[in-house]
Amino acid sequence: MALRPLGIGDVRIGGFWADRQRANASAIPLGRQRLEEAGNLQNLRIAAGQADGEAIGPVFADSDVYKWLEAVAWEYAREPSDALLEMQREVTALVAAAQSDDGYLNSVVQVRHRDQRYTDLPWSHEHYCAGHLVQAAVAQVRCTGDTALLDVAVKLADHLADTFGEDRRHDVDGHPVIEMALVELYRVTGDPRHLELARYFTEARGHGLMAGYGQEPTYFSDRVPVREATTVEGHAVRAVYLAAGAADLAAELGDDGLLDALRTQFDHMTATKMYVTGGLGSRWDREAFGDPYELPTDRAYAETCAAIGGVQWAWRMLLATGDARYADAIERMLFNGFLSGVSLAGTEYFYVNPLQHRSDAHADGNRSPAHGRRGWFDCACCPPNVMRTLAGLEGYIASRDDSGLQLHQYAPGTVTAGDTALTVETGYPWDGLVRVRVDAAPGPVTLSLRVPAWAEGATVGGAPAGPGYVRVQAAAGDVVELRLPMEVRTTTAHPRVDAVRGCVAVERGPLVYAAEQADHDTPVDDLRIDLGAPRVSEHRPDLLGGVTVVTAGELTLVPYYAWANRGPAPMRVWIPTT
Template identity: 90%
Template sequence: MTATSSSTGTRGPAAPTDGARVALHPLGIGDVRIGGFWAERQGANASAVRVGLQRLEEAGNLQNLRIAAGRADGEAIGPVFADSDVYKWLEAVAWEYARQPSDELLEMQREVTRIIAAAQADDGYLNSVVQVRHGNRRYTDLPWSHEHYCAGHLIQAAVAQVRCTGDTALLDVAVRLADHLAGTFGEDRRHDVDGHPVIEMALVELYREAADPRHLELARYFVEARGRGLIAAYGKEPTYFSDRVPVREATTVEGHAVRAVYLAAGAADVAAELGDEELLQALRTQFDHMTATKTYVTGGLGARWEGEAFGDPYELPTDRAYAETCAAIGGVQWAWRMLLATGDARYADAIERMLYNGFLAGVSLSGTEYFYVNLLQHRSDAHADGNRSPAHGRRGWFDCACCPPNVMRTLSGLEGYLATHDGSGVQLHQYAPGTITAGGTTLTVETDYPWDGLVRVRVDAAPGPFRLSLRVPAWAEGATIGTRPAPPGYVHIDAAAGDVVELRLPMEVRTTTAHPRVDAVRGCIALERGPLVYAAEQADHDTPVDDVRIDPDAPRSSEHRPDLLGGVTVVTAGGLTLVPYYAWANRGPAPMRVWIPTT
């Protein structure tokens, strides 16, 4: 089917080249328009993006760049990676502009871009905190300086900006910075890696945009150099930095969770563009081990507050879960790249779990307050022992503010993660009402997902027959397509203009038990409905949630409550009322638990 051979809209966050070895190609941001549940979240996020500029001013991030540019005097403020928050926010502005063009957004983008361009050194180097605070002494402590990390987020923002607005000002900055890196690091240059990956993903995407093979080669180098003693040479313990084992030899993820999944996502990009099947297979193994032994039922990643890290297999405490919001975002980015490379539905399943639960819990219904940490149990009288503690409730900003702008860019660019095309047709991976355009084919999706399991797809236009593929989630046992059973995975339908396809996903309340090695929740159950994990929150109970118990065989029911928490379906079971996990703490940071001990 030639109609789906290319995307017609603005390319999204990951856009493999025509020569990449991938099974699927993403549709552009402009090819997918969504309404319903996710549109409501995006609407709240649009307000947050505009507030974000004020937050960056208040926190000093923009002032650092002005000082580096010689436009202001003073000392650098905040962490050494302060620039990265500006760049993630700029990326959010770009995707938001693609969704809803606005002169206000365009002027915000251009003004901040002018400040960044003025701060760049003559040779392309750019990191305002290093330039101001450290007398321009570059790359002296790469494990902690985040210099490549900040460069990576700048490059990602620049790629988004040119794809969404056509402006090339930030891309010019990004190319000069990437060229500086390529002239400094590599096989025949300085051997070193940054302590915090993300430059790998960024360089591949810059290659996809600007077609300079040096950028792809540098991304490959940074992936291959990891795990070869470079971090240890600084006297640092390598596990935290995902530097203990070479990427293609690793069998699991370890250390700092965000670092680990960002690195894996970049490695997946490198594998796709170079057709490196051995590297891709290693990443399959790592992803499988992560989801089987190191992932919370919410899709949250990172069991330890210490080091914001993955723990050992099955080390998944509930009340001390870290499950950083950024880790869920990085998990989605990695899973998406694995889905493009392989076409395997399990990666789309993982994206769904992370998006609806581990990620979405990180932002308030208003869109302007955030959790850094996403625990699965909040005890009575919990003490807020740090700026990031969930006992504060969601907060408007943090001393380490990586999560808020990361949430912003993810929600603004969400259309880029819903559907793909290949030479035979169109694939729908996540369900939302709206329209999907692939070449000359136009689809309308009607659904009230995640509250209702009916997904109706109407083929409004198509130049000829094509294959329509719909994902049946792994949890959806008993799903049907029309009148026939639809087993988990992808159901493929031969479709043409005028066809209407109905997928029905069962929405009964499910009881979930953990692997017996997860000691923290032995003897407990969790309740799920559709893609959502549920939680018991104190606001709905007279008995202290700390003390509740549940009969696992008790009857279960559900009811949609349009008056509650922006409109949610609640679950009742064994005398308990549960709300979607993502919605907890919107009535204050009250006691909550996902895993409930059985009677």
């Protein structure tokens, strides 16, 4: 691994992202209420013998509980409270009570299907739920020291290792995530069986196991082995979760061949299958990636969970390689494709994140953006996924290696690694000045500051700085200044993207902008942009929680992430030119 993540509490952030985290913190107790109302917790009570009744909701209902538990753990590490600890321990005890004596755990299968296990792995999500439980357990022990959920996770992982493998049942789950989770568990337990099972599940996929159930393999990332794949395909969340797990595996095993394959896949995805917002997945049909350059705007699916999975994959690639392009991708996904999935209040969510919302659009389903953001969904994977991502956001800010510290994302706050301590001052993403002060260091330390690929004309210490990481030697008391130009720029899509030919997107800094009806008398569907018109930016603290607005001629544009906070009005990112 080229870079190493920092420890719990080593990064503290303020400013833009801290505002989003505070809103998220207020939503976490509400998430507990939603899980109660939707029946997720009741399923566990029935499985535990604490209540009677039938299972409610989808077969993967347990996974929403686990993602929420992970959010509680990260939030406790950020802002400890007795209330969070009480909620965590209550729900963890319920999960433990529902576990079978041999380690198996999936409340819906235990109740609805009378414990008929692993009979429909393409759709049962049994390993998927197990993976999210493991991730929650790892977060919980790291953030709070409690081992109760870890005990459940180890018992479940050992059950899986006794059941599946080369010389046992040869099969995989229809929805990856267990691969990533088992590597994370191995890093806590040191048990080689957990790493070996992660390797097995990763390598077994792509050999037609889903076809044995009568299923078409592409949807399940089961058409091509991960080492041979050259792109991502099928269900977007499944694909990026699998790739993130494979990246973890490559790092642990020192497997350069696997890592090279993942590089190829990531590059092809970002070049041909990623929206300008960082959104992933262009088809409502099966929540899937489309063909190369198949990127419609109004029918973009761009599931919030896919952006989260994309960040998880990119982070693992960044740690494994030290390549700034992965940090650039994280920035694009976080500020745009992910953040659009949650309201400014932090309590309502988009499942689907289109780049255009037409006038008189009809809300034809529970997940339709025409409803506006919603408090919960019939398939509620996205809300607790948002919660855990925002609560643990500090983990994506910085890293270290033997030579020093790397700053990947910019936010005001502090970074500590051993005897080295930094203070970061910035108004990012509205202002491009980043001041890094070395508060303590045992001697000269190497600071690596990321210059985003979009930041043409950037300087570090007054000297020109190209894209990538600029390495600066600094000692205690030194201040390093990074200046990122924040001029408004227009982006033209690849000519093969038929849906936006003749259009441009407007960007400023890390943010993608959109035209929203609330700011225009002319219908947004009919707007055009004059490329010769002056482009002016102005910070508006009174608007949408405080945003920098861009005007271009008669157009007024707001950050894409903030759309639909004034109602689900017409909106578009790609604007036809005059």
